[in-house]
Amino acid sequence: MRILVTGGNGYIGSHTVRQLLAAGHRVLVLDNFSNSKQEVKIEIQRLCNLSYDLEEVDILDNDKLECAFRNFQPEAVMHFAGLKAVAESFKVPEKYYRENVVGLLNILQLMEKYSCKNIVFSSSATVYGLPTILPITEEHGLNPISPYGRSKLVGENIIKDWSNAGSDRSAVILRYFNPVGAHSSGLIGENPTGVPSNLFPIILRTILGIQPNLEIYGYDYDTHDGTAARDYIHIEDLASAHLAALDLLAVFEGVETFNVGTGRSYTVLDVIKAFEHVTKIQVPYKFVDRRSGDAPNCFADVAKIKRVLGWTSQYGLHQMCDTAWNWCETTKPLT
Numbered sequence: 001m002r003i004l005v006t007g008g009n010g011y012i013g014s015h016t017v018r019q020l021l022a023a024g025h026r027v028l029v030l031d032n033f034s035n036s037k038q039e040v041k042i043e044i045q046r047l048c049n050l051s052y053d054l055e056e057v058d059i060l061d062n063d064k065l066e067c068a069f070r071n072f073q074p075e076a077v078m079h080f081a082g083l084k085a086v087a088e089s090f091k092v093p094e095k096y097y098r099e100n101v102v103g104l105l106n107i108l109q110l111m112e113k114y115s116c117k118n119i120v121f122s123s124s125a126t127v128y129g130l131p132t133i134l135p136i137t138e139e140h141g142l143n144p145i146s147p148y149g150r151s152k153l154v155g156e157n158i159i160k161d162w163s164n165a166g167s168d169r170s171a172v173i174l175r176y177f178n179p180v181g182a183h184s185s186g187l188i189g190e191n192p193t194g195v196p197s198n199l200f201p202i203i204l205r206t207i208l209g210i211q212p213n214l215e216i217y218g219y220d221y222d223t224h225d226g227t228a229a230r231d232y233i234h235i236e237d238l239a240s241a242h243l244a245a246l247d248l249l250a251v252f253e254g255v256e257t258f259n260v261g262t263g264r265s266y267t268v269l270d271v272i273k274a275f276e277h278v279t280k281i282q283v284p285y286k287f288v289d290r291r292s293g294d295a296p297n298c299f300a301d302v303a304k305i306k307r308v309l310g311w312t313s314q315y316g317l318h319q320m321c322d323t324a325w326n327w328c329e330t331t332k333p334l335t
C-alpha cells in the first residue's frame with residue numbers, strides 16, 4: 001500500500017515507518033523537523049535495508065502538501081504530525097489548534113481531492129482527562145484538561161464527521177497511553193528537541209548526570225508506594241498497533257477508536273527500580289509537590305483492540321527501560 005506518513009521522522013512515526021517498510025509498504029514521509037532530526041531516515045533505511053522518500057513539508061503549507069499528495073497518490077495517510085507538550089499548550093493554545101486542527105483539515109481536504117479514503121489518526125489518552133473509573137475503556141467520558149488535549153479531541157470529532165460525510169471513508173483513531181522505549185538496535189528512539197518533560201527521558205538525563213536528580217511529583221497518591229502510576233507502552237508495540245489499524249482500514253467503512261496501552265500501570269518508583277536494575281546505576285531522586293493536572297493512576301482497558309484488531313502488547317517494563325538505555329548508550333541522543 002502507498003502510505004503518506006506525516007510526522008514520520010518523529011518518535012512514534014519513525015518506529016512505525018520502519019515497521020511499514022519491513023512489511024512491504026511504500027512510504028512517503030513528510031516532516032517539518034520541528035521535533036525530529038533529519039538523520040533518523042538514515043538509521044531507518046539502515047535497519048530495513050530499504051529506501052524511502054522524506055520531504056521537508058509543514059502540514060500548514062498547503063502548496064507543498066498538495067504537491068506531495070499529487071505526486072505520491074497515497075492510498076492511506078498516517079497522521080502523526082502535531083504538537084504535544086501539555087505545558088506549552090497552555091501558553092500558546094492558538095498554535096496548538098492551528099497545528100493540530102488546521103493541519104488535520106488541510107490533510108482531509110487533500111485526501112478528498114486525491115481520492116484517498118483511509119486515515120490512521122494519532123490521538124492520546126489525554127482526551128479522557130482525569131480518569132473517573134479504571135481501567136479506562138473507550139467509552140469513558142471525554143474531558144481533556146489542557147489545550148493540547150482539547151485540540152486532540154477536536155481532531156477526533158473532525159475525523160468522525162469526515163468519515164460520516166462520504167462513502168468508503170475509513171478512519172482509525174488510536175488513543176496512545178504513555179509511549180516509551182526504543183528499537184532494540186539502539187539506532188532510533190525518542191530524541192525530543194529542548195528539555196524533555198516526560199518521565200523516561202528525564203530519568204535518562206538523570207542517570208547520565210545531565211541533571212542532578214529526578215523530581216518525583218507527589219508521594220502521597222493512593223498507589224502501592226504513593227507515587228503516580230501510568231500505563232507505559234513500548235514504542236515497538238505502539239508502532240505495530242498502527243499496522244494492525246491499517247489492516248482494519250482495508251476491510252471496513254466508518255470510524256473506530258482504540259486505546260493503545262498494556263492494560264496495567266507502574267508507578268514512578270517502579271520505573272526507577274527497573275532502570276536501576278537495567279543500568280546498575282542509582283537514580284537520585286527527591287520528592288516535590290504534585291504536578292497540577294496529574295492523575296494518581298491511569299491505565300487502559302485493552303479488550304477492544306485485542307478483540308477487533310487482534311493486537312496485544314508484547315514488551316514488559318524491563319524491556320522498555322532496557323531499550324531506552326541501549327538507545328541512550330548507542331546513539332547518545334541526550335548529550
Ligand code: UD1
Nearest residue numbers: 086124126197198199202215216217228229230268293294
Ligand atoms: C503527559 C501529559 C499527557 C501526554 C503524555 C504523553 C501532563 C499533565 N500530561 O502525561 O497529556 O499525553 O505526557 O506525552 O503533562 N513524573 C515525575 N517527574 C518528572 C516527570 C514525570 O514524577 O520529572 C511523573 C508524572 O507525575 C507521571 C509520570 O511520571 O506520574 C509520567 O509523566 P509523563 O511522562 O509526563 O506522562 P503523563 O503525565 O502521563
